[in-house]
Amino acid sequence: MDSPHKGHTVRSYDDELNQLDNYISEMGGIAESQLAAALDALAKRNSELAALVIVQDEAIDKIEAKIGEAAVELIARRQPMANDLRQVLASLKIAQILERIGDYAANVAKRSTVLNQLPPVEPARSVPRMGRLVEQMIHEVLDAYSTRNAEAALSVWHRDEGIDGLYDSVFRELLTYMMEDPRNITACTHLLFIAKNIERIGDYTTNVAEIIYFLVKGEPLTETRPKADTTSFAVMTPGAPKG
Amino acid sequence: MDSPHKGHTVRSYDDELNQLDNYISEMGGIAESQLAAALDALAKRNSELAALVIVQDEAIDKIEAKIGEAAVELIARRQPMANDLRQVLASLKIAQILERIGDYAANVAKRSTVLNQLPPVEPARSVPRMGRLVEQMIHEVLDAYSTRNAEAALSVWHRDEGIDGLYDSVFRELLTYMMEDPRNITACTHLLFIAKNIERIGDYTTNVAEIIYFLVKGEPLTETRPKADTTSFAVMTPGAPKG
Numbered sequence: 001m002d003s004p005h006k007g008h009t010v011r012s013y014d015d016e017l018n019q020l021d022n023y024i025s026e027m028g029g030i031a032e033s034q035l036a037a038a039l040d041a042l043a044k045r046n047s048e049l050a051a052l053v054i055v056q057d058e059a060i061d062k063i064e065a066k067i068g069e070a071a072v073e074l075i076a077r078r079q080p081m082a083n084d085l086r087q088v089l090a091s092l093k094i095a096q097i098l099e100r101i102g103d104y105a106a107n108v109a110k111r112s113t114v115l116n117q118l119p120p121v122e123p124a125r126s127v128p129r130m131g132r133l134v135e136q137m138i139h140e141v142l143d144a145y146s147t148r149n150a151e152a153a154l155s156v157w158h159r160d161e162g163i164d165g166l167y168d169s170v171f172r173e174l175l176t177y178m179m180e181d182p183r184n185i186t187a188c189t190h191l192l193f194i195a196k197n198i199e200r201i202g203d204y205t206t207n208v209a210e211i212i213y214f215l216v217k218g219e220p221l222t223e224t225r226p227k228a229d230t231t232s233f234a235v236m237t238p239g240a241p242k243g
Numbered sequence: 244m245d246s247p248h249k250g251h252t253v254r255s256y257d258d259e260l261n262q263l264d265n266y267i268s269e270m271g272g273i274a275e276s277q278l279a280a281a282l283d284a285l286a287k288r289n290s291e292l293a294a295l296v297i298v299q300d301e302a303i304d305k306i307e308a309k310i311g312e313a314a315v316e317l318i319a320r321r322q323p324m325a326n327d328l329r330q331v332l333a334s335l336k337i338a339q340i341l342e343r344i345g346d347y348a349a350n351v352a353k354r355s356t357v358l359n360q361l362p363p364v365e366p367a368r369s370v371p372r373m374g375r376l377v378e379q380m381i382h383e384v385l386d387a388y389s390t391r392n393a394e395a396a397l398s399v400w401h402r403d404e405g406i407d408g409l410y411d412s413v414f415r416e417l418l419t420y421m422m423e424d425p426r427n428i429t430a431c432t433h434l435l436f437i438a439k440n441i442e443r444i445g446d447y448t449t450n451v452a453e454i455i456y457f458l459v460k461g462e463p464l465t466e467t468r469p470k471a472d473t474t475s476f477a478v479m480t481p482g483a484p485k486g
Contacts, residue, residue: 072328079322085315089335096339110475117478175432179425182481185418192432193439193475232353232436235360238425 016074017084020067020091021146024098027063028142031101034060035135035201038108042194043128045116053109060102067095090211094145097204101138104197104204111190118187123173127191130166131198137163137205145212153212156205157221163202164230170195171231179238259317260327263310263334264389267341270306271385274344275378277303278444281351282374285367285437288359296352303345310338333454337388340447344381347440347447354433361430366416370434373409374441380406380448388455396455399448400464406445407473413438414474422481 034053041050071088074080080088108131115124137156144152174188174195213221277296284293314331317323323331351374358367380399387395417431417438456464 068332072325072332075318076324076328081319082315085319089311089315092332092335093339096336107475114476114478175428178421178428178432182422182425185421185428185481186477186479189418189421189432189435190475192435196436232350232433233357234429235357236429238428 013078016070016078017087020070020074020088023063023067023070024091024094025142025146027060027067027095027098028138028145030056030060030063031098031105032135032138032142034102034105035108035131035138038105038112039128039131039135041109042112042115042124042131045112045120047113047116050109050113050116054106057102057106060099064095064099067091086215090215093211094208097207101201101204104201108194108197111194114190115187119183121177121184121187121191123170123177123188123191126166126170126173127195127198130163130170130195133159133166134163134198134202134205137202141205141208141212145208148212148216150213150216153209153216154221157209157213160202160206163199167195167199167202168231168234171234172236175234175236179236256321259313259321260330263313263317263331266306266310266313267334267337268385268389270303270310270338270341271381271388273299273303273306274341274348275381275385277345277348278351278374278378278381281348281355282371282378284352285355285358285374286371288355288363290356290359293352293356293359297349300345300349303342307338307342310334329458333458336454337451340450344444344447347444351437351440354437357433358430362426364420364427364430364434366413366420366431366434369409369413369416370438370441373406373413373438376402376409377406377441377445377448380445384448384451384455388451391455391459393456393459396452396459397464400452400456403445403449406442410438410442410445411474411477414477415479418477418479422479 034056037049038053040046041053071092074088075085078084137159141153141156143149144156171192174192177184178188210221277299280292281296283289284296314335317331318328321327380402384396384399386392387399414435417435420427421431453464
């Protein structure tokens with residue numbers, strides 16, 4: 001297989017750099033499948049699946065710890081120069097981000113167990129749809145990392161704007177439901193936080209894209225980041241038209 | 244002045260390690276004052292102050308970038324061994340956390356400008372109180388970092404449980420207000436997210452405490468972390484007693 005770390009004369013140094021990538025790949029794969037399972041648990045009101053997601057979060061934390069140890073050992077033993085060093089530090093940063101993504105997926109699972117104790121509400125359908133798009137973004141950004149493809153990373157980065165737009169409409173939909181009937185408030189509040197978790201995962205995915213871009217191009221992404229979370233400024237009043 | 248990095252024969256290597264600490268100290272001070280200002284903006288319904296907080300978030304991001312560059316340069320030029328290397332990597336991690344804390348503070352400010360467009364609601368008082376306690380935790384964890392005091396870090400770490408308890412009661416208070424009158428829903432939703440932001444900042448502060456503990460003691464904090472966010476499991480129904 002082609003590796004992005006060819007060219008070092010010491011074979012095991014390459015192995016060590018590749019090992020970091022393998023960890024990221026493994027960790028990212030679990031984070032992605034944790035989000036997928038949490039969304040399934042939500043969409044299908046499956047509390048057993050949700051419980052599984054909550055338990056499995058530990059697996060992600062363990063790989064993050066392994067990456068931390070491997071990186072420290074690699075730096076101390078190999079004293080990597082500029083490019084390799086940036087590579088190692090990038091893997092530490094990405095590991096930290098994937099750990100957060102795992103936390104958010106576990107929180108989606110936790111909240112879906114609450115929703116299963118309450119009567120179903122309509123917006124519970126829009127939220128998993130938004131989640132599937134973010135799941136796809138995670139998948140693509142991990143591919144972009146393993147192939148060191150800056151254009152693919154940039155394409156994921158741009159798609160986050162669409163997620164923010166979806167989040168905005170889900171936010172308004174949820175507030176409308178809450179205003180219509182107070183019995184919807186608890187369920188819709190948990191859905192609000194679930195939607196926000198998904199939106200945050202989208203943001204984190206763009207952070208990974210930025211790290212990849214910098215690794216490949218050697219310079220930061222200078223485009224202005226599409227502005228997240230316009231709902232922080234949202235004012236809605238009861239009786240206003242649904243939007 | 245006493246420095247935690249005494250003992251290297253090359254004087255400028257110490258300077259470089261201290262410089263990282265100085266950056267953390269500067270960055271942490273700004274993050275703390277950003278949260279303080281955001282809470283003031285919320286408590287006093289001061290949108291001009293909130294606007295200032297939003298603009299100043301960039302200052303934190305800039306120091307994070309400086310820390311990243313300084314750390315890469317230090318590792319490449321000095322090839323630090325075990326302890327110093329852990330120190331450098333710790334400063335990178337803490338910088339990343341402080342950047343997030345800054346983001347959360349800016350989001351509190353954004354949402355407080357929305358609240359100023361709506362009639363005041365009662366729970367807007369409990370939320371800043373909770374925020375002041377977290378602000379104090381940031382202050383103390385930064386002190387613990389600059390003095391490398393594991394016990395002080397542990398004490399901050401333990402206090403987060405109290406914040407989680409406060410968040411829990413604020414969460415229930417807000418849901419009760421929403422259920423009582425749909426005209427409270429928009430304001431209370433933004434307050435819910437503000438309270439959640441503050442609770443997350445508390446969590447991040449415990450992460451910094453864990454990093455300090457590890458740096459000083461050379462082993463991870465093995466106590467089980469007080470469990471955050473029990474509200475992820477909260478079921479409330481309209482008409483239930485206020486709690």
